Amino acid sequence: MNKYVIGRIEGRWTNFVPPIQGGKFRRREELECQPSTEDDKPSAKPYDSSTEQSPAPSPVFDAAEPRTSARRRVNGASSVSRSSSATTISSVDIDTAPKMSHFDIRTREELDLDISTYPSLDPATQDSIVEKYHALGDRIRAEGLYQCNYLDYGRECCRYSLLFAGFVYFLRIEWYILSAACLGLFWHQLTFTAHDAGHMGITHSFTIDTLIGIFVADFLGGLSIGWWKRNHNVHHIVTNSPEHDPDIQHLPFFAISHRFLESLTSTYYDRVMAYDPVAKTVVQIQNLLYYPILSLGRFNLYRLSWEYLLLGQAPRKGPAWWTAYVEITAQCLFWYWFGYIVLYQSVLGGWNRFAFLMVSHITAAPVHVQIVLSHFAMSTSDLGAEETFPQKMLRTTMDVDCPEWLDWVHGGLQFQVVHHLFPRVPRHNLRKAQKLVIEYCEEVKIPYAIYGWVDGNMRVISRLEEVARQAKILAQCQKSMARNGDLGLH
Numbered sequence: 001m002n003k004y005v006i007g008r009i010e011g012r013w014t015n016f017v018p019p020i021q022g023g024k025f026r027r028r029e030e031l032e033c034q035p036s037t038e039d040d041k042p043s044a045k046p047y048d049s050s051t052e053q054s055p056a057p058s059p060v061f062d063a064a065e066p067r068t069s070a071r072r073r074v075n076g077a078s079s080v081s082r083s084s085s086a087t088t089i090s091s092v093d094i095d096t097a098p099k100m101s102h103f104d105i106r107t108r109e110e111l112d113l114d115i116s117t118y119p120s121l122d123p124a125t126q127d128s129i130v131e132k133y134h135a136l137g138d139r140i141r142a143e144g145l146y147q148c149n150y151l152d153y154g155r156e157c158c159r160y161s162l163l164f165a166g167f168v169y170f171l172r173i174e175w176y177i178l179s180a181a182c183l184g185l186f187w188h189q190l191t192f193t194a195h196d197a198g199h200m201g202i203t204h205s206f207t208i209d210t211l212i213g214i215f216v217a218d219f220l221g222g223l224s225i226g227w228w229k230r231n232h233n234v235h236h237i238v239t240n241s242p243e244h245d246p247d248i249q250h251l252p253f254f255a256i257s258h259r260f261l262e263s264l265t266s267t268y269y270d271r272v273m274a275y276d277p278v279a280k281t282v283v284q285i286q287n288l289l290y291y292p293i294l295s296l297g298r299f300n301l302y303r304l305s306w307e308y309l310l311l312g313q314a315p316r317k318g319p320a321w322w323t324a325y326v327e328i329t330a331q332c333l334f335w336y337w338f339g340y341i342v343l344y345q346s347v348l349g350g351w352n353r354f355a356f357l358m359v360s361h362i363t364a365a366p367v368h369v370q371i372v373l374s375h376f377a378m379s380t381s382d383l384g385a386e387e388t389f390p391q392k393m394l395r396t397t398m399d400v401d402c403p404e405w406l407d408w409v410h411g412g413l414q415f416q417v418v419h420h421l422f423p424r425v426p427r428h429n430l431r432k433a434q435k436l437v438i439e440y441c442e443e444v445k446i447p448y449a450i451y452g453w454v455d456g457n458m459r460v461i462s463r464l465e466e467v468a469r470q471a472k473i474l475a476q477c478q479k480s481m482a483r484n485g486d487l488g489l490h
Contacts, residue, residue: 184363192411218330224305252279374416398449
């Protein structure tokens with residue numbers, strides 16, 4: 001990023017509100033063309049925020065004053081985020097806030113909860129959190145935790161080879177279910193190495209790690225590493241933001257925030273995530289469909305991978321211009337060896353082919369649970385530009401506790417808090433780094449969220465169940481409004 005530096009700011013920088021979130025700006029050239037008055041002088045900055053013309057605070061980041069008040073509606077969409085209590089919409093007394101929707105009131109409650117739970121957003125406190133975060137980063141680097149231990153990958157390769165050999169052996173003797181299970185476990189384990197390569201956590205070389213990622217993800221697994229990087233980079237920047245984070249945008253299947261019940265616009269997909277009749281039906285029972293839907297998640301990833309490669313989402317310029325062509329080649333080779341040689345030629349009989357396909361894909365499905373586990377139960381509210389990066393990561397992410405001998409099963413995904421703070425630390429070093437992060441959290445007074453596998457899953461199901469309950473209440477409310485002809489109270 002150094003090539004883009006045009007200057008340095010003295011003192012503390014206060015972010016503007018981006019246009020996509022409601023901020024309104026004029027270019028310097030436009031200001032220079034206008035007569036200069038005492039009240040309207042050209043700004044020394046490239047952009048000038050026109051406060052008198054700015055819209056109401058954005059439902060994404062800017063809370064109305066004071067900070068703890070509920071977000072206002074913009075373009076008909078209200079803001080709702082994390083719910084941490086069992087209170088439902090029906091329990092809110094509308095008379096106390098006649099100009100606010102049920103969801104607006106809910107947002108205020110959730111914001112108040114986060115603000116009371118986490119450190120103050122005042123500059124001094126947040127600057128101290130950042131200063132100590134940088135010191136923590138220096139300590140992690142000094143202790144060599146950014147250096148990859150390739151002996152760990154030697155053990156990984158032995159595990160991969162054993163699973164692949166089991167897949168081939170059982171396929172040859174026509175034990176198709178066992179063969180498919182070995183292949184599914186092989187894909188499950190490969191995901192962790194693809195994740196490392198996508199973060200340049202293996203060799204720290206863009207070209208080498210990209211090639212490793214293409215070989216592992218595209219050729220051996222049939223999933224685009226480029227699509228994953230495009231998606232995952234955004235996830236790391238705007239973690240758990242309903243409008244921006246594609247990792248929590250799963251309508252019509254899942255809604256982890258009440259805000260999805262009012263058809264939010266996704267800035268990642270550049271479309272409205274419509275809360276349509278299908279979503280209204282599925283979300284009301286999403287806690288029951290959670291594991292069955294995730295078990296079929298790999299089929300959706302195939303679709304997203306080809307959309308990325310064929311619809312112009314992959315880079316065509318810059319240092320990554322070549323990746324799409326290599327990925328398409330690797331994808332074709334995957335479907336040749338898996339789709340043609342294995343599924344069509346080696347598995348005999350239509351029913352056997354179907355069973356092989358489903359068992360192999362469902363066996364690999366636990367990785368989808370692991371991926372969403374660390375975020376689905378955490379906060380989706382946004383405390384504004386005043387909140388610093390480390391505090392936001394710690395507020396929106398949780399770790400999964402497990403004994404050290406089970407680390408290979410989770411593949412580093414159980415250390416998501418550490419990973420979000422330091423994404424390029426190789427996963428085999430994350431357990432060591434976790435101890436330092438816990439010490440940091442104790443020092444800056446930020447809660448460190450860590451739960452066991454069962455407890456973490458129960459929290460996710462509880463979140464889905466709560467939003468499903470709110471969806472049912474909303475549906476009942478809409479039916480009542482339709483019967484009574486009252487279309488303006490909610």
